[in-house]
C-alpha cells in the first residue's frame with residue numbers, strides 16, 4: 443500500500459515549489475557557444491596605485507590614439523614593467539604601429555577583442571584542441587538547448603607577455619600518523 447501512496451504524492455507535485463521539475467526544454471532552440479572577452483583588454487593597468495589594491499588604468503588611446511598629446515622624443519623604456527617571456531617575440535609582432543590594435547604577420551590589424559585570432563596564428567595545435575573542447579574549458583551550459591556555453595578566452599588563462607602556465611608546486615603527501623608511530627616505537 444505504501445508505494446502506491448508515495449506515487450500518489452508525486453503526481454500532485456512537491457510541497458516545496460523549488461523542487462519542482464524544470465519546464466521541458468524545446469528541442470529546437472540551440473544556443474551558439476560564446477567566447478568570453480575580458481573587459482580590460484586594451485587597458486593598461488599602470489604600476490601606479492590609487493589605493494593599495496586598485497592600479498591606475500588608462501586606455502591605449504589615451505597616449506597612443508590619434509589625438510594623444512605627444513611631447514619629447516620617443517622612448518623605448520616606457521612599459522618597462524612588462525617582462526616579455528614568449529619565445530623570441532618582440533612587441534611589434536603582436537602590437538601594430540597603431541598601438542590601439544593588434545597585428546598579424548601579414549600586417550592585418552585586429553581590435554583587442556579578436557585576440558584569439560592572434561594566438562591562433564602561431565598555435566595551431568592548441569587552437570585545434572580548443573575547437574575540439576580538449577583545451578581551454580568553459581562555464582555556462584553543457585546542454586545547448588538550455589543556454590550558451592561560455593568558453594574561456596586564451597588570455598583568461600595565459601598572459602600574452604609570459605604565457606607559460608605556472609607549474610604546480612608539489613607538496614608533501616598526507617601525513618600517515620600510523621607510520622610515524624611505528625617509526626617512533628620500532
Ligand code: HEC
Nearest residue numbers: 484485486500501502504505515516517518520533537541
Ligand atoms: C600613459 C600613457 C600610455 C598608455 C596609457 C599606454 N602607453 Fe604604450 N607607450 C607609451 C609611451 C610614452 C611609449 C614609448 C614610445 C613613444 O614614446 O612613442 C609607449 C610604447 C609602447 C610600445 C612600444 C614599446 C617598445 O619597447 O618599443 C607598445 C607596444 C605600447 N606602448 C603598447 C601599448 C598598449 C597596447 C597600450 C594599451 C593597452 C598602451 N601602450 C598604453 C605611453 C603609453
Ligand code: HEC
Nearest residue numbers: 483484485486487521524526528531532533536557597602
Ligand atoms: C604575443 C603577443 C604580444 C607580444 C609579443 C606583446 N604583447 Fe602586449 N599585449 C598583447 C595582448 C594580446 C594584450 C591584451 C591582453 C591583455 O591585456 O590581457 C597586450 C597588452 C599589452 C598592454 C596592456 C596590458 C598590460 O599587460 O600591461 C601593454 C602596455 C602592452 N601589451 C605592451 C607591450 C609591450 C611594450 C611589448 C613588448 C615589450 C608587448 N606588449 C609584447 C600581446 C602581446
Ligand code: HEC
Nearest residue numbers: 528529530535560561563564565596597600602605606607
Ligand atoms: C608570432 C607568433 C606567436 C604568437 C602571435 C603567439 N605566440 Fe605563443 N609562442 C610563440 C613561440 C615562438 C613560443 C615559444 C615556443 C617554445 O619556446 O617552444 C610560444 C609559446 C607559447 C606558450 C608556451 C609557453 C611555455 O613555455 O610553456 C603559450 C602558452 C603561448 N605561447 C600562448 C600564446 C597565446 C595565448 C597567444 C595569444 C595572445 C600567443 N601565444 C601568441 C609564438 C607565438
Ligand code: HEC
Nearest residue numbers: 561562565568569572577578579594595596598599600607
Ligand atoms: C582554462 C585555461 C586555459 C585556456 C582558456 C587556454 N589554455 Fe593553453 N594551457 C592551459 C594550461 C593549464 C596549460 C599547461 C598544460 C601543461 O602544462 O601540461 C596550457 C598550455 C598551452 C600551451 C603550451 C603547450 C602545451 O600544449 O602544453 C600553448 C601553446 C597554449 N596553451 C595555447 C593556448 C591557446 C592558443 C589558447 C586559446 C585558443 C589557450 N591556450 C587557452 C590552460 C588554458
